[in-house]
Amino acid sequence: MPLEASTPSAELARLSRKALWRIMPLAGGLGLVAFLDRLSIAFAGPMGMNEDLGLSATMFGFVVGIFTIGYVLFEVPTAGLATKAGTRRWVMQILAVWGTLQCILAFSPNVEVMAVLRFLLGAAEAGFTPTIYYFITTWFVRSYRPLAFVIYGTSIGLSSILGPLVATSIVNAGNALPFAASFPGWRMLLLLLGVLALVSILPASRGLIATPHDAKWLTPPEQDSYASLLAADAEDANIGHQSISQTIRDWRPWVIGLGFFALNYASYTIQVWTPTVVLGFETQFGTTFNSYQSALLSGIPVLVGATYAVFVARVAGRTGNSGVLIVGSAVLGAVGCLWTVVAGNPILLLMALAMVSMAGQSGVLYMPLVSRVFSGASAYSAIAIVNSMGAFAAFVSPIITGWVIDVTGNTNAGFIFIAALLGVGAVIGFVTQRLAWRTERRSNGAPGVDDGVAPPAGAAAVVPVDVPGAASAEGDKVTS
Template sequence: MAGEKEPLEHMEEAAKDADTAAALVGHALDETNQPRYDDKETIKLMRRVDWRVLPMLTFLYLISFLDRGNIGNAKVAGMNDDLGLTGAQFNMAVTVFFIPYAIFEVPSNIVLKLMRPSWWISIIVTAWGTVMLCQGFVQNYHGLIATRIILGVTEAGFFPAAAYLVTTWYCRFEVQRRMALFYSAASLAGAFSGLLAFGIQHMDGVGNLAGWRWIYILEGILSVLAGLATPFVLPDSPDTAGFLTAAEKATIKFRLEQDSGTAAGKVSTTESFQWKFLWAALFDWKIWFAVFIFWGNTVPLYAFTYTAPSIILELGYTSAQAQLLTIPIYLVGMISTLGCSWLADRRRTRWPFIVIPYSVGVIGFLGLLAIPHPRLPGLTYGWLFFIPAGLYPPVITMASWLGNNLAPTWKRSIGIALGISLANAGGIVGSNIFIAKQAPHYWLGYGFCFGCVCVAILSTLVLRYAYKTANEKRDKLSEEEVRAKYTEQELLDLGDYSPLYRYVL
C-alpha cells in the first residue's frame, strides 16, 4: 500500500508547486508582462539568490585581482633587485600575462556552457593558485616570464564566466549592481593588496625566503583553497539550485524568458548549442565596437594598477608607506563603482554611467599632466584618486550593457567573453606606457591614458545612437506584422535580432 501512495503524493506535491509557481509568477510580472523588480515577493526571492551567488564570486574575483596585480607590490618589496630585472624586463613580465589572458577567454566560456560552471571555475581557480605559489620560487627573469604566461592562461576564464553566470540568474535591470558587488572586489583588491604586502614583506628572511616571495606563496595558497571549496559553495544555475523550491526555480526562469524589453517578446534561456549562435556573436559589430569603450578602462587601469605603488614611492615615501597609501585610492574606486551601478539599474539605463565616470577620469589625467612634477607631492597624490573613481565604474557598466543586449544565452556567453577578451588586450598596451626613465612626469603614460578615455566616451555615444536607432525601427512594426513573418521558434533563435526585442540604452 505504501508503494501505491508514492505516485499520488508526488502528483499532489507537483500540483502544489505548480500552484505556488503560478502565484509567484503573478507577482514576478507587471501588467505589460515584463519582470517586476521592486515588489516584496520578488525582492525576497532575489535576496536569497544574492546570498548564495554573490559572496563567492566576489571573493574569487578579489583573489583573482590580487594574484595578477601583486607583481607591482613584489617589485616595491625588492623583487626586481633580487632577480636583477631591468625596467623593460619588469614591463615585459607584466605584459605577457595579457596575451594568453585575451586569447583563452572565449574558449573558456564555451567550456563553461558545456559543463557545470562551479566545477569549471573550481578548476581554473585552483590552477591559477598553483601557478601563483610556484611564482614565489622563481630564480630569474625567464622563470618569472613562464609563470606569468601560465597565470594568464589559467585566469583567463574567470571574469567572463562570472559575468555570464550573473546574467543566468537576474533580469536586465538587476544585473549591474550585482556585477558591481563582485567587480568592486577589483578595487578592494588594490587596497587589500597594499595592506597584505605591507604585512607580508615583514616576513623577509622567514624560511630563508625574501618577503616578496611570501607575497606570492601565501596568496597562492589562499587561491588553491578557494578553488577547492568552489563546487561546494557556488550554485550552477536556477534549474539545479538546491536552495530553491520547484516553484521558485520556475519563477526565476519565467522572469528571464519575459525579459526582452517588450510585452510580446521572449528570450530563450535553455537553448542547445548551434553554430549560428557562435557566428552571430563573432559577426555582431556592436560587440567589437564595444572594445573601444572597454579600452578606456583596461589600458589606463592596468597601467595604473602596476604603477601606482611606484608613483607613490617616488613622492618621497618609504616602501611600506607606499603600499599603505594605495589603500584609500582604491576604496574610493570601490565606492564609485557601487554607487554608479546602483543608479544605473535604478534609472534603467547604461550609457550615462559610462560617460560621466570617464569624464572624471579625463579630469584626473589632465591634472596629473599639468602638475610640475616632482613638486607638490601632496597634490599629485590627490589627483590619483580621480583615476579609480572615474575608471572602475564604466567597465562594469559596459559589461552589463553588453550582457543586457545579447540573446539567446549561447550568444550572450560567447559575446561577453569576446568583448572582455579583446578589452583585456588593452593590458598589453597599458603595461608598457609608464616608462621608468620618464618618472616622475610619465608624459606618455598619462597622455596615452587621457586619449583612451576620450575615445571611449565618443564610442559610447556612437553605440548608444546605434541601439536607439534599432529600437525606433522596431517600434514601427506591429506585433501582427512580425508574427506573420516569423514563427515563435525563429523569434527565439533570432535573440536580440528579433523585431520584438528592445535594446537597453
Template sequence: MDNPTATAAVEKSAIRKISIRLVPFVALMFFINYLDRTAIGFAGPNGMSDDLGLSAAQFGFASGVFFIGYILLEVPSNLALHRFGARKWLSRIMVSWGIVALLFTWVGSFEHLAILRFILGVAEAGFFPGAILFLSLWVPAKHRGKILALFYLAQPLTNVIGAPLAGWLMTHDGIFFGLEGWRFMFFGVALPAIIVGVIAWFYLADKPSEAKWLTQEERTWLTGALQKERTATEAVNTKAHGKGGLKVAFSSGRVWVLSGIYFGFIYGLYALGFFLPTIIGGFEARFDVTYDVFQRGLITAIPYIPAALVLFLWSRDASRRGLKTWHIALPAVLGGVSIPLALFADSPELTIAIIAVTASAIFAALPNFWTLPTQFLTGAAAAAGVALINTIGNLAGFAAPYVTGALSDLTGGTYTVPMFVVGGFMLLSAVLMIGLSRRGRVSASNVPSADEIAH
C-alpha cells in the same frame, strides 16, 4: 503565479537571496583573482625589480604578457564554461591559477618572470567573463545592474584591503624559509586561490533550478522570467542574424564597438594598477618624504576607498533611472582628464586626491558597462560575445603596462607622456559610447526594445 503581490514578494526574496548567498562568494573569487594578477605591481617597487635587475620596460612587459596568454584562451574557455557548467569550470580555473601563482615565490630572473606571467594568463583565461556570464544568467535584466555592481565592488576593495595586506606580507622578510618579503607576499596571496577554488566546486550551483537554498516558488519564478527573456532575445537575433550563436556574437557591430569602449577603460585600469605603487614610490624623491613598505601599501589603497563608494552609488542611480549613455561616457571623460593632471600636483595629498577621481571614474563605469552585452546576446552567443569583448579589451592589459614602462624609459623615467596616453584612450571610450548611443544601438533603459536589438 497569478497574484501580482505574491509574485513581487517571491521576486524580491529570490533576488535578496542571490545578493546575499551567491554574489559575495563570486565576488570573493574575483577579489582573489585580481589580487593575484596585480601582485606583481606591489612586488616590483618593493624589492623584486632590484633583485631581478628589471628596467621599467621589462617590468611593464612582464606585467602585460599575462594578457597574451589570457586572451588566447578567453573565448574557448568561456564556451567551455557554457558547455560544462560554471561550478566546475570556475573551480578548475581558480585552482589552476593558484598553483601557477604559487610558483612566483621562487622566480629567479626576468625570463622566468615573463614565462610565469604568460602561464598565469593562460590559467586565468575565462574567469572574469565567465563570472559575469554566470551572474547574468541568474537574474533578469532589470536586476543585473545591482548584482554586477555588488560583484564589481571586489575590484576596488582588492586595492583597499589587498594593497595593505601585500605591504604587510612584504614586511616579513626572511620569516619563511629565508624568503625575501616580496617572495613571501606572492606565497601568501596564492594559497587562498587554491582553497577557495576547491570550495567553489561544492558551494556553487550552475542555475537557479539547481539551487537548494531557493524555495520552489523562487526557482519557478526565476526560471520562468529568465526563459521568457531568452526566448524574446533569441527570436530577435535569429531574425537579424540567422541561427548560430557564434555568428551572432562575431558579426555584431555592437560587440566590436563595446570591445573598443572596454579597451579604453582597461587601459586606464591597468596603467593605474601596475604603476601606482611605482609612482607612489617616486614621491620620496619628488616631495622629499619617506615611506616604509607597509605605508606605501596603505597609500596605494586610498584612491580605491572613494572608488568603491562611487561604484555603488553610481550603479544604484543607473538602476533607478535606467541606464543612460552618460552613466558610462561621463566617467570616461572624468578619468581621461584627471589622470594626466595628477602629474602636475604639488603635494602627495593632491596627487592621491586626483588619482582617486580617476579610480572612481573607472569603477563607476565598469559594472554599468557589463549590463549591455547580455541585453542582446543569449546562450553560446552571450558566452562568446562577453568573452570577445573582454578579450579585445584586455589587449589593453598588455599594452598599458608595457607602453607605460617603455615610454617612461624613453622620457627619462618620468610618467608625463604615458599618463597623457592613458587619458587619451579613456576619452576615446567616451567618444565611442556617445557614437554608439546616437546610432541607436544601445538602449537608454536596462531592457532594450526588439527594434533596438535588431539593429
C-alpha cells in the same frame, strides 16, 4: 521609458537582493583571489625575487606582462569550452590548473622557467572572468546586472589595496622562518597564493549554483518564483542567438571592447602611477609623508572610484542607461585628467586622480550592455572579447604611459593622452547604448527604452537590462 515602468516588483527586488547577498560575495572573493595571483609577481619582485633571480627592470617587466599575453590569446578561444562544460565545472577546472601552476611558480629556478609559467598561468586563467560575468547574467534580471557587475569589479579592485598589505605580511613572515635562506619570503608568497586558489575550489563547487531550483537558501516557493521571474525577463528580452564564430566576426563586441579598453586604461594607470604621483608631492608641493601615509593617500582615488561605481550601477539598474552613465563618467574622468595638469596642491591633485578613477571603475558598466545585445553562447564569447581587450589595457597602459612620461619628462602628457582616450570611451559608450536600445526595439517589436514611450496598455513592464537566452536543463550549459 518612464522610470516607474522599469521599477522591479517587490518580489523581484526581494529575491534579487537575496541572490546578491548569496552569489556575489563568492564571485567577488574568487575574483579577488584571481587578481592577487596576477599581481603576485609585482609584489614579489621588489621584495627579493628580482635580486635572487638577477632580474633587470626590463626582464621583470617582461615576466609581469607575459601573463597578459597568454590571457588575451586564450580568452576568446575558450568560450566554446566554457559554455559546454558549465559554469561550476569550468571555474573549478580553471582554479585547479591555475592554482597548481602558481604553486610551481614558487619554485622557479630562473627567469626563463618563470616566464613560461607566467604565460601558461595567463592562458589557464583566461576563461575565469568572462565565465563569472556570464554566470552573473544567468542569475540576475537586467535591472540588477549593473550592480552585480560593479560589485564584482569592486571586489577585484580591492586587490590593489589589500595586495601590498597581504604580500608584505607573508614575505616578512616567510623571511623569519628557519628555512628562509633556501625558500625566502617571496617564494612563500607565490606558493600560498597558489594554495589559496586550490582551496577556493571547495566554495566554488558548493556556491556556483546553476539554477534557483538548486539554491538551498531559497524556499521551494521562492525557487519557483525567482526561476519564473528570470525566465520572464529572458523571454521579454527575446534576443536572437548567433554562433560563437559569428560573434567573433561581428564588429560590435570589438567596438565595445575598445570602449572598455579606454576606461580600463584609465583605471590601471591610476593603480600603477598614483603611488609615484604621491611620492612626487615632496618635490612638487614641498610636503612630506612617511611610507604608511603615502600608501593610505594612494588608496584614496581607488576607494572613491569604487564608491562611485556602486552608485552609478544602482542608477543604471533603475534606468537602463548604462551607456549614458559611461559617457558622463568618461567625460568626468577626462576633466580630472586635465585637472591634474593645473592642480596646485596635494588635495586638489588627489581629487583629480579620484575623478579619473571614477571613470575607470565605471567601465564595467559595458558588461550589462553586452548582455543586452547578445545572448546565450554569443553572450559569453562577446563578453570574452570585450574583457580580453580590457585586460590588454593592463599590459599596455604602464608601457605607453611610462614612455610618454619618459619622453616629456613629466606626467602631464600622460594624463592628457588618457583624457583623449576617455573621450573615445565616451563616444563608444553612447554608441553601445544605442545598440542596446535598437536590439530591444527589434526584439520586442515595440517602442524601445530610448523613445520615452511607455509600453502599450496591458503590456508587461520591460526591465531595462537583460538576461541571456534560456539555458539548458542543467542551468549553466549553453550550446553554440
